[in-house]
Amino acid sequence: MTQVIVNGLYLGAQYALIALGLTLIFALMNVLNFAHGQMYVFGGFITYTVYGQLHLPFVVALACSGVTLAIIGALFERFLFRTVIRRSVRDESTMLLAAGTAFFLDAVILLLFGEKQRGVPKIVNGVLNVDWLIIPYDKIIVGVIALVLIASFMAYMQFSRPGRAMRALAQDRVAAQLMGVNVDRYSMIGFALGAMLAGVVGGLLVAITGVNSGIGGPISIKAFLMVMIGGAGVVGGAIAGGFILGMLESVGLSVLHAYGDVTYLVIFAALMVFLSIRPNGLMGKPWG
Amino acid sequence: MIRKYSAVQSALIGASLLGLMATGAQAANTELKIGFVGVTSGPAAAWGTSNVRSMQTLAAQWNEAGGVKIGDRTYDIKIVTFDDQKDPKRAIAGMEKMAQEGIHYVVGPNVDDGAAAVRPVAEAKGIIYFPYAFPKALYTKPAANAVLGMVAxxxxxxxxxxxxxxxxxxxxxxxxxxxxxxxxxxxxxxxxxxxxxxxxxxxxxxxxxxxxxxxxxxxxxxxxxxxxxxxxxxxxxxxxxxxxxxxxxxxxxxxxxxxxAQDAKVLEEGAGELANGFISVGGASTPEIRSKAMDDFIARYTKMFGEYNDESNTKVYALQYIIDTLKANPKAIDDIAEYKKTIDGFSAPNPYVKGDKMLHYVGTTSFGQKRQLAVPLVVTEYKNGKFETLFVADVD
The missing domain is CATH 3.40.50.2300 (Response regulator)
Known part of the structure; x- marks a missing residue:
């Protein structure tokens, strides 16, 4: 059972990190970023290229992934989402735009990096193998880094000036503007930060799970699932959603494996019941 | 004098050009379109992409060498592709597009539901197709237009x-x-x-x-x-x-x-030495069995697309079979009934493996009729970045 719980915690940590960027962008701009998974994949391929092909240090590769995706996110916000939000009064317009950016990134990634699954050398070799637990050392390291990144992100949002401004934006965009918050600037920073998180976690996990050009969509769907569980636009909710989903997956696959692939059936059924009782998820919106 | 000479010269040049154009028109090869309907985007993109690239590589090799002689005519091979995104509805649309283009031979689709979905279109529009899908119903009578492209x-x-x-x-x-x-x-x-x-x-x-x-x-x-x-x-x-x-x-x-079929590079990158001993299936995969023609194909593929995909060791065969069968019976170019007639007795040298292996259609044991390409069943074991042959067998 310890193995199952640790599997769930590890999955939860990586899921939570994936969901953070998505929920941040939703909180700030009310945009469901369908391209979040593609941004994750882009980050993974950049780390693959820098660390796996150019043989630069893993940390440098992660930084490249983060910076590149932050720039892409900022450009998307400045030239696409800001324009559409200004000109359109319908929320569906941003959703369609987000879907368009997802397809665009999918095509670009396939052209740039090809169709093959890619992987990089392990960042640390070896497996911790004790009576009650088997876990590779690289997973422990990635899990710890994920937790550190989550804590750093929360601290940044809580204590930094941009973090406070973004929280104000999330709570009430008009009020924040009236209080002198530069809405355009912090929307762009928020979008860039969300995209950067996707890129960093994609880079981080390429060392464990590799990356291929087709996984962007499924990653986005899982991220939406976590955000729905925790409550859209709530940082704490995304983290809780990530850990809950990770644990449900791990326990379900262990307990229900004899019945075939029913784990996700059970998770989705439970989610439908849960959302009918708590439509805003565990923590609702806004985060506050 | 100068003006008169120029006029004569102009006339001569004009006549020469006309002559050249006429000769050129006679020498230009006819285009033979072969279709591909399969998945080249999304999570399963690797399957279809290796198909398409194998076809494009072979077509480029043949066209560069002057084309393919079928009967009295020489053809340049043109590959027409359609990405079905692993969606049966799109696979149907793809097959209809092939029919509109007058194509009678299509490689793909890559998955079971797509292959089943296109069957009515293929049968109605006179298309022989080569799926990479295993349901026996596709190849067993009354089905007649599908030919399994690999070992099931x-x-x-x-x-x-x-x-x-x-x-x-x-x-x-x-x-x-x-x-x-x-x-x-x-x-x-x-x-x-x-x-x-x-x-x-x-x-x-x-x-x-x-x-x-x-x-x-x-x-x-x-x-x-x-x-x-x-x-x-x-x-x-x-x-x-x-x-x-x-x-x-x-x-x-x-x-x-x-x-x-798997790819050695993908295994190496994703699992490293942990993948040693992994057993999978290839076509003309390992250096000890493949011929010089296969080496040339791999070199050309790598040159065209930057990196070879080991899945193409099995996917190199479909286009080769189509062309060789048409060579055996040129009437089949526009008539798939002729193609079906040719299948039973067809035999040609297998250019991709060493020795005297032959290309022929199989499937009698599994489907009751010859509706499968005889791709060599090469079982391989992965070791340190390469596949090694474990054993070679034949279907039927």
């Missing part, structure tokens, strides 16, 4: 399990498959084959979502059963290294195998 799992599985039973003392076996139609049907076929051999099946219900990224939770309960052989039924090249790595890191000591 119910043909390779029993051979692999028997070999491992005899040579590696495998007695217990477990299966894990993605929760999709192809892998699940391959798993069921594998379980039946294992039972027929008298192997003890210790797990046959474990499945995973195809988009799973961490397989540790999936494999934890299976590894505890300590099977001698863990079969990754119908595993995609993207998932194979992740499953292998997770199993080995959980302490699994037994053998791992699959009946699908």
């Amino acid at each position: 799992n119910y043909q390779s599985g029993p051979a692999i399990y028997k070999y491992l039973h005899d040579k590696r003392n495998v007695k217990t076996i477990a299966f894990v498959a993605a929760n999709e139609s192809d892998p699940l049907s391959q798993r069921d076929g594998g379980v039946a084959a294992a039972n027929a051999l008298g192997l003890q099946v210790v797990a046959d219900k474990d499945t995973y979502q195809n988009d799973t990224r961490d397989f540790t939770p999936v494999l934890t309960p299976i590894v505890k059963l300590k099977p001698d052989l863990l079969v990754l039924s119908g595993v995609s090249p993207a998932n194979a290294p992740l499953l292998i790595r997770a199993a080995r890191e959980l302490g699994y000591q037994g053998l791992l195998s699959t009946e699908t």
Whole structure:
């Protein structure tokens, strides 16, 4: 059972990190970023290229992934989402735009990096193998880094000036503007930060799970699932959603494996019941 | 004088040009379009992409060498492609597009539901198609237009399990498959084959979502059963290294195998030395069996696309079979009934493997009629970045 719980915690940590960027962008701009998974994949391929092909240090590769995706996110916000939000009064317009950016990134990634699954050398070799637990050392390291990144992100949002401004934006965009918050600037920073998180976690996990050009969509769907569980636009909710989903997956696959692939059936059924009782998820919106 | 000379010269040049144009028109090869309908985007893009690129590589080689002579005419081969995105509805649209372009021979689709979906269109529009899908109904009468492009799992599985039973003392076996139609049907076929051999099946219900990224939770309960052989039924090249790595890191000591084609580079990058000993299926894959023509094909493919894909060791065959069959009966270019007539007695040298292996159609044992390409059943074992031949067998 310890193995199952640790599997769930590890999955939860990586899921939570994936969901953070998505929920941040939703909180700030009310945009469901369908391209979040593609941004994750882009980050993974950049780390693959820098660390796996150019043989630069893993940390440098992660930084490249983060910076590149932050720039892409900022450009998307400045030239696409800001324009559409200004000109359109319908929320569906941003959703369609987000879907368009997802397809665009999918095509670009396939052209740039090809169709093959890619992987990089392990960042640390070896497996911790004790009576009650088997876990590779690289997973422990990635899990710890994920937790550190989550804590750093929360601290940044809580204590930094941009973090406070973004929280104000999330709570009430008009009020924040009236209080002198530069809405355009912090929307762009928020979008860039969300995209950067996707890129960093994609880079981080390429060392464990590799990356291929087709996984962007499924990653986005899982991220939406976590955000729905925790409550859209709530940082704490995304983290809780990530850990809950990770644990449900791990326990379900262990307990229900004899019945075939029913784990996700059970998770989705439970989610439908849960959302009918708590439509805003565990923590609702806004985060506050 | 100058003006008169110029006029004569102009007339001569004009006549020469006209002559050249006429000669050129006579010398220009006719275009022969061959279609591809399959998946070249999304999670399964690797399957279709290796198909398309194999076809494009062969076509480029042949066209550069002056074209392909079929009967009295020489043709340049043009590959017309359609990405069905692994969606049966799009596969139907793709097949209809091929029909509109007057194409009679189409490689693909890559998956079961797509191959089943296009059957009515292919039969109505006079198209012979070469799916990479295993349901027997596609190739058994009254179906007549589909020709299986590779070795099916119910043909390779029993051979692999028997070999491992005899040579590696495998007695217990477990299966894990993605929760999709192809892998699940391959798993069921594998379980039946294992039972027929008298192997003890210790797990046959474990499945995973195809988009799973961490397989540790999936494999934890299976590894505890300590099977001698863990079969990754119908595993995609993207998932194979992740499953292998997770199993080995959980302490699994037994053998791992699959009946699908894999790519050595992907295994090396994704699982490293943990993939050593992994058994899979190739076509003209290993250096010890492949011919110079296969080496040339690999070199050309690498030059055109930057990197070779080992899956193309099986996918090099479909276009070769189409062209060689048309050469055997040129009337089949516009008449698939002629093609079907030619299938039964067709035979031509296999250019991709050493020795005197022949290209011919098989499938009588599995389908009751010859509706399968005789791709060599080459079972390989991965070792340190390369595939090594374990054994070679024939279908039928």
